[in-house]
Amino acid sequence: MKIPDNRGTGNNISKKENPMIDHPVRLPDRQPVLRLVPMPRNENMFGDIFGGWIMSHVDVAGGIAAMRHARGRCATVAVNAFQFRQPVSSGDVVSFYADVIKTGRTSITVAVEVYAERHPQNPVTVKVTEATLTYVALDSGGGKRGLPEETQVE
Ligand SMILES: CC(C)(COP(=O)(O)OP(=O)(O)OC[C@H]1O[C@@H](n2cnc3c(N)ncnc32)[C@H](O)[C@@H]1OP(=O)(O)O)[C@@H](O)C(=O)NCCC(=O)NCCS
Numbered sequence: 001m002k003i004p005d006n007r008g009t010g011n012n013i014s015k016k017e018n019p020m021i022d023h024p025v026r027l028p029d030r031q032p033v034l035r036l037v038p039m040p041r042n043e044n045m046f047g048d049i050f051g052g053w054i055m056s057h058v059d060v061a062g063g064i065a066a067m068r069h070a071r072g073r074c075a076t077v078a079v080n081a082f083q084f085r086q087p088v089s090s091g092d093v094v095s096f097y098a099d100v101i102k103t104g105r106t107s108i109t110v111a112v113e114v115y116a117e118r119h120p121q122n123p124v125t126v127k128v129t130e131a132t133l134t135y136v137a138l139d140s141g142g143g144k145r146g147l148p149e150e151t152q153v154e
Contacts, residue, residue, distance in 0.1 A: 027117070027125055028115075047089075054128070054129055069103070080132040086127070086128045095117070096112060107135065107136050110134075111130070113129070114129035
């Protein structure tokens with residue numbers, strides 16, 4: 001069912017296209033670590049963006065936050081949680097936000113949130129994915145490295 005949109009463009013948007021229409025979502029008020037537009041070549045056979053495309057960019061986004069925090073090389077050691085909340089489509093502007101939520105002696109746990117901005121003529125924002133990943137700081141030889149003390153997060 002098409003329901004009237006309240007942004008004054010005269011276009012309608014369905015609840016299926018934007019299930020959050022009654023509760024508009026806004027982008028976080030800070031810089032994303034990554035912002036990309038997926039192309040038709042990133043689609044699966046059903047026309048949605050392939051989950052692996054999103055997962056690989058979540059890993060890159062989390063890795064950027066981890067490497068900034070560790071001040072050097074890191075490797076992904078675990079994907080602790082990963083939830084696809086809504087599909088992504090070709091042409092969506094997809095923003096990846098990453099926050100360090102925990103550190104250990106060598107490890108950094110990062111929460112990544114992904115938002116899609118759709119329909120530029122009648123914009124809506126949807127949170128599409130949430131994930132938590134753990135990275136380990138590495139030395140130049142690929143061995144574990146203790147995090148700099150001043151970067152510890154409780
Ligand atoms: C990363 C690596 C060097 C860690 O070596 P390891 O001897 O297994 O390390 P440990 O078991 O001591 O774990 C290191 C840290 O990671 C944490 N960790 C390990 N496995 C984890 C898991 N499944 N979930 C959460 N944290 C984990 C540990 O708790 C530890 O944290 P701390 O030092 O802050 O207490 C090694 O596992 C490795 O090389 N893995 C491959 C990495 C890779 O190729 N990633 C994909 C491409 S980037």
